[in-house]
Amino acid sequence: xxxxxxxxxxxxxxxxxxxxxxxxxxxxxxxxxxxxxxxxxxxxxxxxxxxxxxxxxxxxxxxxxxxxxxxxxxxxxxxxxxxxxxxxxxxxxxxxxxxxxxxxxxxxxxxxxxxxxxxxxxxxxxxxxxxxxxxxxxxxxxxx
Amino acid sequence: xxxxxxxxxxxxxxxxxxxxxxxxxxxxxxxxxxxxxxxxxxxxxxxxxxxxxxxxxxxxxxxxxxxxxxxxxxxxxxxxxxxxxxxxxxxxxxxxxxxxxxxxxxxxxxxxxxxxxxxxxxxxxxxxxxxxxxxxxxxxxxxxxxxxxxxxxxxxxxxxxxxxxxxxxxxxxxxxxxxxxxxxxxxxxxxxxxxxxxx
Amino acid sequence: xxxxxxxxxxxxxxxxxxxxxxxxxxxxxxxxxxxxxxxxxxxxxxxxxxxxxxxxxxxxxxxxxxxxxxxxxxxxxxxxxxxxxxxxxxxxxxxxxxxxxxxxxxxxxxxxxxxxxxxxxxxxxxxxxxxxxxxxxxxxxxxxxxxxxxxxxxxxxxxxxxxxxxxxxxxxxxxxxxxxxxxxxxxxxxxxxxxxxxxxxxxxxxxxxxxxxxxxxxxxxxxxxxxxxxxxxxxxxxxxxxxxxxxxxxxxxxxxxxxxxxxxxxxxxxxxxxxxxxxxxxxxxxxxxxxxxxxxxxxxxxxxxxxxxxxxxxxxxxxxxxxxxxxxxxxxxxxxxxxxxxxxxxxxxxxxxxxxxxxxxxxxxxxxxxxxxxxxxxxxxxxxxxxxxxxxxxxxxxxxxxxxxxxxxxxxxxxxxxxxxxxxxxxxxxxxxxxxxxxxxxxxxxxxxxxxxxxxxxxxxxxxxxxxxxxxxxxxxxxxxxxxxxxxxxxxxxxxxxxxxxxxxxxxxxxxxxxxxxxxxxxxxxxxxxxxxxxxxxxxxxxxxxxxxxxxxxxxxxxxxxxxxxxxxxxxxxxxxxxxxxxxxxxxxxxxxxxxxxxxxxxxxxxxxxxxxxxxxxxxxxxxxxxxxx
Ligand SMILES: Cc1cc2nc3c(=O)[nH]c(=O)nc-3n(C[C@H](O)[C@H](O)[C@H](O)COP(=O)(O)OP(=O)(O)OC[C@H]3O[C@@H](n4cnc5c(N)ncnc54)[C@H](O)[C@@H]3O)c2cc1C
Ligand code: SF4
Ligand code: SF4
Numbered sequence: 013x014x015x016x017x018x019x020x021x022x023x024x025x026x027x028x029x030x031x032x033x034x035x036x037x038x039x040x041x042x043x044x045x046x047x048x049x050x051x052x053x054x055x056x057x058x059x060x061x062x063x064x065x066x067x068x069x070x071x072x073x074x075x076x077x078x079x080x081x082x083x084x085x086x087x088x089x090x091x092x093x094x095x096x097x098x099x100x101x102x103x104x105x106x107x108x109x110x111x112x113x114x115x116x117x118x119x120x121x122x123x124x125x126x127x128x129x130x131x132x133x134x135x136x137x138x139x140x141x142x143x144x145x146x147x148x149x150x151x152x153x154x155x156x
Numbered sequence: 157x158x159x160x161x162x163x164x165x166x167x168x169x170x171x172x173x174x175x176x177x178x179x180x181x182x183x184x185x186x187x188x189x190x191x192x193x194x195x196x197x198x199x200x201x202x203x204x205x206x207x208x209x210x211x212x213x214x215x216x217x218x219x220x221x222x223x224x225x226x227x228x229x230x231x232x233x234x235x236x237x238x239x240x241x242x243x244x245x246x247x248x249x250x251x252x253x254x255x256x257x258x259x260x261x262x263x264x265x266x267x268x269x270x271x272x273x274x275x276x277x278x279x280x281x282x283x284x285x286x287x288x289x290x291x292x293x294x295x296x297x298x299x300x301x302x303x304x305x306x307x308x309x310x311x312x313x314x315x316x317x318x319x320x321x322x323x324x325x326x327x328x329x330x331x332x333x334x335x336x337x338x339x340x341x342x343x344x345x346x347x348x349x350x351x352x353x354x355x
Numbered sequence: 356x357x358x359x360x361x362x363x364x365x366x367x368x369x370x371x372x373x374x375x376x377x378x379x380x381x382x383x384x385x386x387x388x389x390x391x392x393x394x395x396x397x398x399x400x401x402x403x404x405x406x407x408x409x410x411x412x413x414x415x416x417x418x419x420x421x422x423x424x425x426x427x428x429x430x431x432x433x434x435x436x437x438x439x440x441x442x443x444x445x446x447x448x449x450x451x452x453x454x455x456x457x458x459x460x461x462x463x464x465x466x467x468x469x470x471x472x473x474x475x476x477x478x479x480x481x482x483x484x485x486x487x488x489x490x491x492x493x494x495x496x497x498x499x500x501x502x503x504x505x506x507x508x509x510x511x512x513x514x515x516x517x518x519x520x521x522x523x524x525x526x527x528x529x530x531x532x533x534x535x536x537x538x539x540x541x542x543x544x545x546x547x548x549x550x551x552x553x554x555x556x557x558x559x560x561x562x563x564x565x566x567x568x569x570x571x572x573x574x575x576x577x578x579x580x581x582x583x584x585x586x587x588x589x590x591x592x593x594x595x596x597x598x599x600x601x602x603x604x605x606x607x608x609x610x611x612x613x614x615x616x617x618x619x620x621x622x623x624x625x626x627x628x629x630x631x632x633x634x635x636x637x638x639x640x641x642x643x644x645x646x647x648x649x650x651x652x653x654x655x656x657x658x659x660x661x662x663x664x665x666x667x668x669x670x671x672x673x674x675x676x677x678x679x680x681x682x683x684x685x686x687x688x689x690x691x692x693x694x695x696x697x698x699x700x701x702x703x704x705x706x707x708x709x710x711x712x713x714x715x716x717x718x719x720x721x722x723x724x725x726x727x728x729x730x731x732x733x734x735x736x737x738x739x740x741x742x743x744x745x746x747x748x749x750x751x752x753x754x755x756x757x758x759x760x761x762x763x764x765x766x767x768x769x770x771x772x773x774x775x776x777x778x779x780x781x782x783x784x785x786x787x788x789x790x791x792x793x794x795x796x797x798x799x800x801x802x803x804x805x806x807x808x809x810x811x812x813x814x815x816x817x818x819x820x821x822x823x824x825x826x827x828x829x830x831x832x833x834x835x836x837x838x839x840x841x842x843x844x845x846x847x848x849x850x851x852x853x854x855x856x857x858x859x860x861x862x863x864x865x866x867x868x869x870x871x872x873x874x875x876x877x878x879x880x881x882x883x884x885x886x887x888x889x890x891x892x893x894x895x896x897x898x899x900x901x902x903x904x905x906x907x908x909x910x911x912x913x914x915x916x917x918x919x920x921x922x923x924x925x926x927x928x929x930x931x932x933x934x935x936x937x938x939x940x941x942x943x944x945x946x947x948x949x950x951x952x953x954x955x956x957x958x959x960x961x962x963x964x965x966x967x968x969x970x971x972x973x974x975x976x977x978x979x980x981x982x983x984x985x
């Protein structure tokens with residue numbers, strides 16, 4: 013059996029990734045196993061979104077927001093950091109390994125970092141033996 | 157005839173806090189290229205042009221331009237401007253004057269569902285613009301003097317942070333897909349890839 | 356430079372610091388520290404064997420650290436004089452150089468710094484400028500991105516005597532770039548760093564672009580600019596030539612440079628302000644035209660030479676238009692960029708100008724000064740009686756007053772410029788200014804306020820500014836109250852509090868204290884001395900409950916005739932608004948206090964005579980008025 017590619021949900025604020033090339037890549041050339049959810053600000057990311065993604069069977073979650081102090085909405089990203097850090101602790105209780113949820117601050121002068129970032133995240137997910145106990149169960153139940 | 161002093165758009169603005177250096181603009185364009193809005197959201201957005209329009213007293217054009225409404229005061233341009241012009245303060249000033257003159261914001265701001273809001277005040281705390289206040293309101297079908305969040309349309313910048321914190325899903329941005337749609341979209345994607353992989 | 360070194364009358368002292376300067380025009384004593392080279396200058400013949408033998412390599416600051424040099428070195432092969440130096444900090448004392456030098460025996464590790472005093476007639480300061488470090492602007496990535504270089508580094512990279520023999524290469528991979536961006540005004544015209552325009556970077560941007568394009572017509576060059584400044588002869592034509600060679604000019608100040616981590620290519624984000632659109636263009640290399648800033652040691656140099664700085668840290672000239680190469684201190688001159696940024700032609704012109712100014716001093720046996728200098732009455736000076744004072748020396752902007760314990764203060768005549776600040780500050784009236792003695796001023800005041808003083812507005816004007824302003828108001832026929840009476844002193848620093856007390860004692864309706872704007876003062880800090888005193892007086896009069904507006908402080912330039920007339924008219928209104936009996940009552944009430952405060956002045960030598968003289972004047976005037984009135 014060929015190992016299938018891990019499914020990754022990428023939550024992204026609409027402002028990070030300053031360079032238009034990266035922007036184009038995210039919008040048009042994203043690999044099939046990655047789903048981008050565009051939000052106005054990382055502060056808009058409801059933990060419920062992430063829970064839903066996990067329930068739906070996502071193997072990894074990546075959140076991209078602007079650097080602290082570079083938030084286009086003043087402090088939306090700081091709010092996101094508070095909430096999502098709290099939420100990450102909660103993931104353990106759910107039985108979803110914490111390292112499958114990553115948070116990345118994008119600096120506006122970084123270029124070409126999103127691609128290697130996603131690739132290495134994918135690698136880590138593939139190698140990880142720590143399978144989420146929760147994943148797929150719901151989906152299989154529904155389908156079965 | 158010399159026209160009345162103090163009635164120009166520039167004169168009205170320059171007395172507002174933060175707008176003192178309004179006249180100093182070089183028109184160098186640093187602010188425009190520093191700001192993510194023109195590139196990502198709205199090609200017509202251009203604070204440099206707005207400053208020029210103010211200098212030329214183009215009142216009508218300034219008030220109807222999209223620029224003052226879209227600026228969310230992140231101040232990335234302020235830290236880059238060589239003339240230290242507090243551009244967001246100027247844009248905010250234009251917005252205020254425009255609102256006074258009866259113009260309204262074209263932004264799709266947040267909206268509260270009074271039927272489900274429980275008045276917990278979380279959103280009031282997280283809003284970066286202090287646009288939300290929890291007030292006693294009479295809600296038809298629900299009762300009198302209930303604590304309900306209220307959004308000030310002139311302050312809201314549509315970032316959506318409030319909707320992420322709301323535990324009763326009662327506050328939502330007007331233009332974007334609401335939470336349910338986002339979640340639906342996510343599920344349908346997950347299902348299709350899942351199916352594809354199984355085949 | 357080589358010619359200068361060979362000239363029999365020019366003595367070039369390199370590797371030497373000026374540590375102290377004493378004396379005055381024509382008679383300076385200068386302390387020099389000749390730093391130890393560890394090489395005997397008279398034996399070294401510049402063969403360079405020591406450098407070849409030296410095992411230590413450090414970056415060469417002359418090559419903008421792009422190339423190495425040895426610990427035994429000359430910064431460049433054309434150095435004048437061509438004498439090697441051993442860099443004490445880098446040397447490991449292996450003494451290989453000593454062996455290499457051999458029979459010449461020019462290397463001497465026991466050499467120490469030598470301090471010498473020299474007699475100097477006049478001094479020319481030509482310390483130039485320094486380069487702004489663009490790494491403090493994070494958005495341009497200098498220091499983080501290898502292919503972002505400064506203009507100075509570019510000067511070395513495209514110089515045929517430079518580290519790459521003129522071959523332009525990218526620091527990241529040593530390849531020749533195909534696309535080059537030049538960014539103007541990096542740290543200049545930027546209120547966050549340096550508000551000034553650095554004067555020559557637009558031109559050298561164009562020069563470098565043209566040179567590079569000539570060497571390699573394939574190279575694409577874009578210049579990002581806010582404004583291109585080409586004001587001198589032939590400069591605009593040079594700009595035209597650059598355009599016709601296909602060099603691209605993009606109007607818009609970049610806000611961000613990003614780097615592709617793989618190729619190390621750079622992307623410049625800017626708004627093309629003509630299009631109103633953001634452009635994000637890719638380049639192989641970016642050159643930053645960094646601002647020119649004052650030398651890091653300007654403060655030391657100013658205090659050693661006792662010369663002042665204009666805002667920003669450039670040395671202050673005596674007068675911006677009329678005496679641009681003189682410093683405010685006689686016998687010290689300013690050449691080149693240290694006085695204000697200049698390109699090479701202007702630097703050379705100012706250098707030649709200083710040479711002729713300095714030569715004038717060297718060729719004369721005597722030096723004429725204005726006779727309005729300060730003089731000390733030694734018997735009145737309390738220093739002579741062993742008390743501690745020295746107020747006068749602190750007030751002097753030129754350091755002309757020497758204070759020694761137990762001796763009366765003494766004025767170095769050649770340094771005194773005659774502002775009169777010391778005279779007004781001395782609490783014991785022990786100094787006087789020739790031609791502006793207390794007695795003379797007093798006589799003028801008494802004569803002018805002899806008749807119906809309560810109607811008069813008495814104006815103290817400084818020679819350079821407010822007097823000129825009053826003059827201009829007159830010649831321009833700006834109307835102002837005919838009740839104004841004014842006298843001239845050299846500087847607002849000379850406006851003795853005693854004069855003001857005396858004016859009010861004599862019953863003046865209002866008194867104006869006027870002088871130059873702070874930045875226009877002809878006596879460096881004279882205006883500041885005057886302004887502090889005026890503020891003190893203002894507070895005192897408030898305490899004495901004088902009607903506000905009767906004493907007024909205004910800074911009026913020689914070009915502000917309209918302001919002068921407006922101020923006088925406003926003061927007239929103040930007097931008009933006080934009922935006559937009330938005004939008289941106030942004058943009477945304050946008179947004893949004023950008299951008490953001005954008391955000491957009457958003891959000053961000469962004042963008694965002035966009183967007699969002015970009384971005669973007063974009688975004459977009144978007689979005349981009676982006659983003409985009749
Ligand atoms: C990248 C670049 C390119 C340029 N290209 C051109 C060009 O093509 N054409 C043009 O006309 N102009 C050009 N200029 C401008 C030119 O460099 C200046 O006009 C010129 O150097 C000014 O000369 P200066 O003698 O006043 O000062 P500087 O050249 O700065 O010389 C000052 C000297 O004083 C010495 N010094 C400083 N402090 C002390 C001290 N305390 N004691 C003893 N010595 C001291 C310094 O070591 C230095 O040798 C360029 C400038 C830059 C930055
Ligand atoms: S960055 Fe400042 S000076 Fe430049 S266009 Fe914008 S407001 Fe004007
Ligand atoms: S000379 Fe040109 S590049 Fe240099 S600071 Fe002035 S305007 Fe900017």
